[in-house]
Amino acid sequence: MQIHTIHHKMFGLIDVCKSFIIEDSEVILVDTGLNSSSINNILKKLATRQYSLLVAKLCVLTHSHRDHVGGLSKLKELSNCQIAAHEADVDEIEKATGVEVDLRLRDGDLLPCGVQVIYLPGHTLGSIALLAGNTLITGDTIRGSPVGLQPPPSLYSKDNDSVYASIRHLATYDFDRVLVSHGNDIESGGKEALIRLIERLED
Numbered sequence: 001m002q003i004h005t006i007h008h009k010m011f012g013l014i015d016v017c018k019s020f021i022i023e024d025s026e027v028i029l030v031d032t033g034l035n036s037s038s039i040n041n042i043l044k045k046l047a048t049r050q051y052s053l054l055v056a057k058l059c060v061l062t063h064s065h066r067d068h069v070g071g072l073s074k075l076k077e078l079s080n081c082q083i084a085a086h087e088a089d090v091d092e093i094e095k096a097t098g099v100e101v102d103l104r105l106r107d108g109d110l111l112p113c114g115v116q117v118i119y120l121p122g123h124t125l126g127s128i129a130l131l132a133g134n135t136l137i138t139g140d141t142i143r144g145s146p147v148g149l150q151p152p153p154s155l156y157s158k159d160n161d162s163v164y165a166s167i168r169h170l171a172t173y174d175f176d177r178v179l180v181s182h183g184n185d186i187e188s189g190g191k192e193a194l195i196r197l198i199e200r201l202e203d
């Protein structure tokens with residue numbers, strides 16, 4: 001399995017957020033970025049793999065925030081992708097984008113390529129992470145920084161106590177690489193970095 005990162009930038013400079021392409025027996029897109037130009041970014045990345053958007057059969061949304069679902073209507077124009085999101089965020093996603101969510105996900109659901117859905121309420125009601133092999137794709141429940149993993153800024157989350165409980169819940173899974181939507185990824189030692197974050201939250 002390979003996982004490719006796509007950086008969505010504002011004014012061509014400032015990193016806004018990321019999408020990911022999981023490439024294995026199938027191709028899964030994770031999050032659509034801020035707007036239609038994010039989809040152009042994804043198209044460029046797929047082209048380097050000699051793929052078009054048509055190979056992506058599934059797009060999983062980690063949660064309903066604009067910088068993760070903003071490219072959805074453009075994606076639907078250009079592909080027949082099935083759209084998947086946790087059932088608790090489906091209404092908000094459909095209202096914000098006008099695009100119908102095809103698959104309503106729950107904790108523990110298994111997606112193609114053996115990708116597992118982990119339900120992490122708090123940042124939004126329907127936030128999820130994805131476990132793909134030894135890689136954890138966190139959505140916004142964890143962000144990266146030069147000094148290690150961090151919780152999201154409290155201002156942007158629905159319920160911070162639930163965010164912290166969700167972060168602690170992640171320690172029950174095994175993974176090595178951590179891919180975040182915002183900030184620095186961790187290529188190895190990701191589980192240890194998560195434990196350090198949990199210790200800091202308990203201080």
Ligand SMILES: [Zn+2]
Pocket residue numbers: 063065123140156
């Ligand atoms: Zn968010």
